[in-house]
Amino acid sequence: MPDYSFTVNGRTVSVADVEPDIGLLHVLRDLLGITGPKYGCGLDVCKACTCHVKEDGRWVATTTCNYAVADADGREFRTIEGLGEGGLHPVQQAWLDLDVAQCGFCQPGQIMTAAAMIDNGDPIDDEAIDGIENICRCGTYCRIRSAIKVAAGASGPIARRVT
Incomplete structure (x- = not known):
């Protein structure tokens, strides 16, 4: 079996003796100990395993459960662990400020x-947010929507958790 090298969160990593079609999610979690991306459905439906892959200088959200490690070879990835680059990303801060997470399982992918x-x-408008296909088992979509708008500086109704 071939070896594969790629960059995760700014660090070049290599994995050896891995089947070429194994999902990148399993490599990240089981071999590299990066546990932010979650295994939800394994079918590219729930999107709990979403990470970023760099394509043409842009970070593109991609699911990793069905992303073959052979396709990852030579590419650059960012997981939620590498998102803030020394601090919290505005989306992470908005998630905290608006108390978005309930169970939290889907939150890294969201x-x-x-x-x-x-x-x-x-x-970042209602139509763009409606196009997000990540699934939240707890149904915190109103808070997710609000946090995205806050992080983007967009206007609109903000759903705050009442305590």
């Missing part, structure tokens, strides 16, 4: 999807 949109200068 945050990575929103961060890619914001970092790439994509429009």
Whole structure:
């Protein structure tokens, strides 16, 4: 079996004796100990495993459960552990400020999807947020939507948790 090298969170890593079609998620979690991306469905549906891959100078949100490690060879990735680059990313801060997480399982994937949109200068409006396909088992979509708008500096109704 071949060896694969790629960059994760600014660090070049190599994995040896790995089947070429094993999902990058399993390599990240089981071989590299990077546990931010979560295994949810394994079918590219729930998107709890979302990370960023660099394509043409942009960070693109991508699911890693079905992303073959052979396709990762030579590429650059960013997980939620590398998102803030020395501090919290605005999306992470908004998540905390608005108390978005309930169980928290989907949150790394949710945050990575929103961060890619914001970092790439994509429009953050209701239509763009409606296009996000990450699944939240707890249904905190109103708070997720608000946190994305806050992080992007967009206007609109803000859902705050009442305590």
